Amino acid sequence: MKTGQICIGLESTAHTFGASIVDADGNIFSDVKDIYKAPKGSGIHPREASRHHSNIANEVIQKALDEAKVKYTELDIVSYSAGPGIGPCLRVGATAARALSLKLNKPLVPVNHAIGHIELGCLLTGTTDPVNLLVSGGHTMILGFNSGKWRAFGETLDLTIGQLIDQIGRYAGYSSPAGATIEKLASESENYLRLPYSVKGNDVSFSGMLTSAKKMIDRGEKIEDVCFSLQETSYAMLAEVTERALSFLEKKEVIITGGVAASTRLKEMLEDMCNERDSKLSVIPRNYAGDCGAQIAWTGILAYNSGTKVSVDESWVKQSWRLDRVDVKWRK
Amino acid sequence: MAEIINIGAEATVTATEWFGISAISKRRDVKKYRRQEIDEFIRSNRTLKEANMLNRVREKVDVPSIYFVDLRQSEIIMENIDGTKVRDVLTKDESDKAEIGRIIGEMVAILHKNHIIHGDLTTSNMIIRKNGNICLIDFGLSSTSKKLEDKGVDIRLFKGILQSAHNDVFNVVFNNFKKGYKSVMKNSTEEIFSIVKKIEMRGRYARVD
Numbered sequence: 001m002k003t004g005q006i007c008i009g010l011e012s013t014a015h016t017f018g019a020s021i022v023d024a025d026g027n028i029f030s031d032v033k034d035i036y037k038a039p040k041g042s043g044i045h046p047r048e049a050s051r052h053h054s055n056i057a058n059e060v061i062q063k064a065l066d067e068a069k070v071k072y073t074e075l076d077i078v079s080y081s082a083g084p085g086i087g088p089c090l091r092v093g094a095t096a097a098r099a100l101s102l103k104l105n106k107p108l109v110p111v112n113h114a115i116g117h118i119e120l121g122c123l124l125t126g127t128t129d130p131v132n133l134l135v136s137g138g139h140t141m142i143l144g145f146n147s148g149k150w151r152a153f154g155e156t157l158d159l160t161i162g163q164l165i166d167q168i169g170r171y172a173g174y175s176s177p178a179g180a181t182i183e184k185l186a187s188e189s190e191n192y193l194r195l196p197y198s199v200k201g202n203d204v205s206f207s208g209m210l211t212s213a214k215k216m217i218d219r220g221e222k223i224e225d226v227c228f229s230l231q232e233t234s235y236a237m238l239a240e241v242t243e244r245a246l247s248f249l250e251k252k253e254v255i256i257t258g259g260v261a262a263s264t265r266l267k268e269m270l271e272d273m274c275n276e277r278d279s280k281l282s283v284i285p286r287n288y289a290g291d292c293g294a295q296i297a298w299t300g301i302l303a304y305n306s307g308t309k310v311s312v313d314e315s316w317v318k319q320s321w322r323l324d325r326v327d328v329k330w331r332k
Numbered sequence: 333m334a335e336i337i338n339i340g341a342e343a344t345v346t347a348t349e350w351f352g353i354s355a356i357s358k359r360r361d362v363k364k365y366r367r368q369e370i371d372e373f374i375r376s377n378r379t380l381k382e383a384n385m386l387n388r389v390r391e392k393v394d395v396p397s398i399y400f401v402d403l404r405q406s407e408i409i410m411e412n413i414d415g416t417k418v419r420d421v422l423t424k425d426e427s428d429k430a431e432i433g434r435i436i437g438e439m440v441a442i443l444h445k446n447h448i449i450h451g452d453l454t455t456s457n458m459i460i461r462k463n464g465n466i467c468l469i470d471f472g473l474s475s476t477s478k479k480l481e482d483k484g485v486d487i488r489l490f491k492g493i494l495q496s497a498h499n500d501v502f503n504v505v506f507n508n509f510k511k512g513y514k515s516v517m518k519n520s521t522e523e524i525f526s527i528v529k530k531i532e533m534r535g536r537y538a539r540v541d
Binding site for chain 1 (some may be wrong): 341419493
């Protein structure tokens with residue numbers, strides 16, 4: 001039985017169009033998504049991705065309601081991913097959300113997509129005050145909550161880990177997202193080839209590694225060896241900067257969120273790190289690691305109940321919207 | 333068992349003695365999550381770098397004196413600094429944030445003037461001695477460079493940690509940091525700080541649109 005507020009969340013920052021129905025107690029009644037697939041060897045084309053989203057939006061939203069056994073009229077809050085992301089894609093989700101809000105006369109709530117990853121992770125793992133390693137195609141950040149905001153204690157200075165993986169995947173001729181393919185290839189090698197390990201203070205840089213790994217492919221190194229070395233080096237860098245933040249902040253919990261949280265090897269490394277520091281590691285469940293409506297719906301409820309909403313006239317999307325600029329009023 | 337003073341992100345610090353003087357041993361720990369070949373390279377490389385740099389800057393800024401280096405163990409035996417981390421002092425009401433910012437700015441500028449990049453200017457790597465001097469530690473990520481860009485990256489890291497961990501005192505500490513920096517670097521200060529801004533805008537999703 002659904003008793004409290006019911007929120008629909010629409011996600012459309014990049015390749016995923018998602019819709020989800022969540023209530024104020026954190027029950028997820030449905031989480032439906034459809035992912036735009038770029039042709040092999042290429043990345044997301046903004047126009048094609050947004051076309052995919054507008055073609056599929058209706059169907060995904062209807063399916064989310066049906067699976068949750070919720071009628072349109074039972075919705076209390078409409079939330080959408082307002083950024084950061086690809087402009088044309090963001091506008092599809094925002095347009096659908098505006099239409100729902102107008103038609104149903106229900107409040108409209110813009111949600112920061114990255115905050116959504118973190119808050120959904122905390123909800124699903126019962127984590128309260130973690131160091132958060134947010135790893136995806138759009139983000140590579142190490143965060144901790146402090147005086148009203150999720151603050152960045154380290155981040156990438158250039159590429160995200162997801163971009164690094166996808167770009168190597170594409171270069172080798174696989175389709176994006178390539179994480180699962182790279183991980184499978186890596187598991188077939190034990191032959192480590194040296195790649196640049198670039199930790200700068202609390203930050204990481206992956207651009208040098210991308211160039212070196214491409215050169216390895218060019219000179220005919222086995223793709224399995226390249227993938228193995230890429231994972232071992234880049235994930236070790238992430239484990240190191242996470243450990244730095246954990247030590248600086250003197251916290252005892254770590255959570256991995258974002259699409260790359262689905263990686264088994266990354267989890268293993270972080271587990272080794274946490275065990276040695278008597279800290280607890282949580283990982284967002286695999287089916288909620290990637291972009292999904294649930295992250296928007298749940299954060300939409302949190303935001304609305306601490307006073308966030310926007311009128312349809314004044315609603316917006318922002319391609320650049322750093323999560324450490326967002327006032328997180330629902331946390332102390 | 334030696335008394336453990338601090339377990340940092342990459343090293344364990346224990347109390348020891350060096351020919352009758354109270355000292356500390358800083359040993360970079362084996363990281364199980366890293367493959368052995370990466371791990372060994374990083375630990376010995378950073379230990380060597382730290383020892384060399386501490387030696388090089390000791391007459392320019394306040395850093396711990398080195399007594400002994402054992403590369404195979406990734407261990408440095410050095411002076412025991414009696415004091416409190418800037419990280420922990422900035423949270424106290426009675427501390428003089430302006431003066432702390434100024435001293436740090438001056439020290440960083442002296443390093444930069446000598447083309448030395450600290451590489452890890454976080455507030456847990458600065459210890460305030462009983463006499464008010466600030467001792468800079470952990471040179472494992474340091475490097476030498478004449479590029480203004482590298483100096484800017486160094487300052488941005490410090491600025492970032494102030495914003496994240498010490499947001500309530502950010503303005504007073506950072507403004508005075510700049511004053512202290514300027515007292516040494518003079519005219520090139522504005523150019524370096526404008527590069528800091530550029531580096532920030534290069535950050536992901538930092539551009540306002």
